Amino acid sequence: MKVAMGELRALVSRSLQAAGANAAMADCTAHALVLAEAQGLGSHGLSRVIPYAAHLRNGRANGAAQPQLLRRQGGALVVDAQEGLAFPACELAVAQAIAAAREHGIAFAGVVRSHHAGVLVDHLRAVAAVGMVGLGFANSPAAMPAAGGRHPVFGTNPVAAVFPRRGDGPLMIDLSLSEVARGKLMVAANEGRAIPTGWALDAEGQPTTDPHAGLAGSMLPIGAASSPKGAMLALVVELLVSAVIGAQFGFEASSFFVDAGNRPGIGQAFIVINPGALAGNDRYLDRLEVLVTEMLRDEGVRLPGARREALLQQARADGVAVSEAMLASLQGPERLNG
Secondary structure, three states: OEEOHHHHHHHHHHHHHHOOOOHHHHHHHHHHHHHHHHOOOHHHOHHHHHHHHHHHHHOOOOOOOOOEEEEEEOOEEEEEOOOOOHHHHHHHHHHHHHHHHHHHOEEEEEEEEEOOOOOHHHHHHHHHHOOOEEEEEEOOOOOEEOOOOOOEEEOOOOEEEEEOOOOOOOEEEEEOOEOOOHHHHHHHHHHOOOOOOOOEEOOOOOEEOOHHHHHHOEEOEOOOOOOOHHHHHHHHHHHHOOOOOOOOOHHHOOOOOOOOOOOOOEEEEEEEEOHHHOOOHHHHHHHHHHHHHHHOOOOOOOOOOHHHHHHHHHHHHHOEEOOHHHHHHHHOHHHHOO
16 A cells, blocks of 8 residues: 555654654654655665664664764764664764865765664765765675675675766665675565575575575675675775774674674765865766766666656655555554554
């Protein structure tokens, strides 16, 4: 059935508050999860409500957390998520980075003692809205081996970028450095579906089509079958969001897909670039459109972010498709027993 986005956000927020999140954290997280679901990104949408709630109840996430600016020097700053859900801290970091980029031309904002960051590029929407370029990086609990290795060391470590355009929606790029996002294994496991060969290895380091075995084993980096490039990129992201800013490494964090475990303490990093300090805003926008025009000369080229934006606009008009089971879980035990 279809549910209006505002109604869905309210349901998710109430669910998270019932699990122990403060109102600000619950509202910010609900906005992000519904936004993901509306864009067709179910692995980072409503499917995350139950595990987030479990982490709040089990103490893996601090529901009372209030993110704080930990330190700042010029255009570099660090936000402490206080071991809560990541979304309020990421929102604060991006807002601070935008302000710093206005002053310095560029800013680097790190988030430490954090949790799962959801759809990384969505944190950068605010950057595009003010005409700036944004880059995002995050690490996550260990899921991929180092090049030549077998046991998980790096997370799937997504990378995101946003480039605003003149008179049109921004280019929005978001990719995991694993062959697929680990959330796709979670969805396949919940639905009882097999996964394609090349997505994951089991605990013994052997290829598997069983999503449960893949979740217990490791994900394969992008291009793992032919080169170590994906693993090298994951290493770069791991260092940017851990050693550089002081967050935990992925292998030090318990999986997001289990209820019990430690507070992950992982990190996110956002770079905000003011084109006005470099090429100049008009020159930047002109050059971007030259590239877009060249890309679109070939039939079939789809600009990054276009499909998810079309789905989002449709969801804003018609509501988000939600299963009866998911709706019942969001509405609480009284609905399940009624």
